[in-house]
Amino acid sequence: MSKKRLDFLKDAFRGFELQFAEDESNVVILNPNYDENITVYDDEYEFIACFSFQHRHFEDEEDLIEWIGKIISGNTFAIEFFNNDQRRFGSEIDTEELQGLTYKKLEQFTGYYGLTKLLDVVDSFKIRSWDGKNNFDYTMICEENGNVVINQIFVGIL
DSSP states (O other): OOSSTTTHHHHHTTTSOEEEOTTSSEEEEOOSSSSOOEEEEEOSSOEEEEETTEEEEESSHHHHHHHHHHHHHTSEEEEEEEETTEEEEEEEEEHHHHTTOOHHHHHHHHTOBSSSBHHHHOSEEEEEOSSSTTOEEEEEEEOTTSOEEEEEEEESOO
């Protein structure tokens, strides 16, 4: 295992409590708002960062710091899609993409707008934010006229 390869996170996130694993293989950046923390793993060849439903692989420290900064600053959120309460796939969504969110925008965002429609593979989605104030759960409903609407069913900190 690399020697304290995650120490750079101490300087990058001074204002946060960091918990390092005894073997230095991972570090948890504790969320002061609620229990959705950021965990960074060091597998010697890359860093793997996890927040809520989302995880990303990084080869360099700068990209990792930038991604974590976007999560903490509230510019990027984790988004996960479900079908019958089973996780199907996820990603991240930026503040701008979240503005005026519609089913059509979600189809474009996910790529399910051709022969296979988004509603064919999922029936709900969840968005999670670092501060918890922008946590949302939605269901997707097909109306009698064929229009699909997204229905907000939860907002706030869990």
